[in-house]
């Protein structure tokens with residue numbers, strides 16, 4: 001199969017150039033949505049992404065972005081204590097969120113107690129309840145079919161095996177459509193217990209930016225080629241779409257087999 005029409009991609013010579021472009025893309029959408037609706041809903045993932053967001057902490061972005069209007073969510077989370085080095089919340093807090101002026105009440109982490117207890121099922125149910133409450137409050141709109149929340153921008157990463165969020169190849173979570181947030185207790189990548197947005201929620205976002213770089217495995221360029229050249233839907237990341245734009249930012253190494 002040829003390249004899917006809905007995917008746009010940019011290949012950057014270095015991670016630094018990818019980070020600069022990512023900051024520009026995010027800042028542009030922040031300005032657009034803050035102007036249009038007075039707030040900006042941003043969904044983060046874990047992994048390398050937080051490090052690649054570092055340019056947002058530098059001029060001109062740090063002082064020009066309306067951080068107080070940001071509402072921050074996680075596309076997936078590892079079910080562990082907030083202080084655990086595996087926590088995507090901790091990663092984002094330490095590396096990014098604690099350095100900008102986003103009000104604490106606008107940062108929506110998984111339930112602290114169930115997370116520390118390792119209860120993935122409850123964490124998923126409570127996170128979905130949190131999203132449903134924010135829909136009722138008018139902070140998150142529903143997408144046009146009325147079934148799923150519509151975030152403004154999701155900043156995503158892909159694992160070398162082609163997983164995105166905590167949707168892993170060969171695992172059933174990719175097929176869940178009747179929930180907004182689901183859980184996994186046997187993730188092939190540790191830690192095993194996680195929660196994740198379901199695919200229809202991920203694909204309901206207005207803008208999805210998938211960044212893949214800084215990975216030194218051979219598997220990663222192979223997965224990228226599988227997605228872009230063959231549209232291999234066995235890889236969860238191959239299913240990524242968005243309502244307005246699905247953008248892939250790759251570094252040279254990730255794009256080596258394209």
Ligand SMILES: O=C1O[C@H](COP(=O)(O)O)[C@@H](O)[C@H](O)[C@H]1O
Nearest residue numbers: 045046047048049157158159165
């Ligand atoms: O486990 C996870 O992996 C993916 C990819 O991470 P990376 O380290 O290969 O960049 C990440 O997007 C996801 O949020 C995380 O929980």
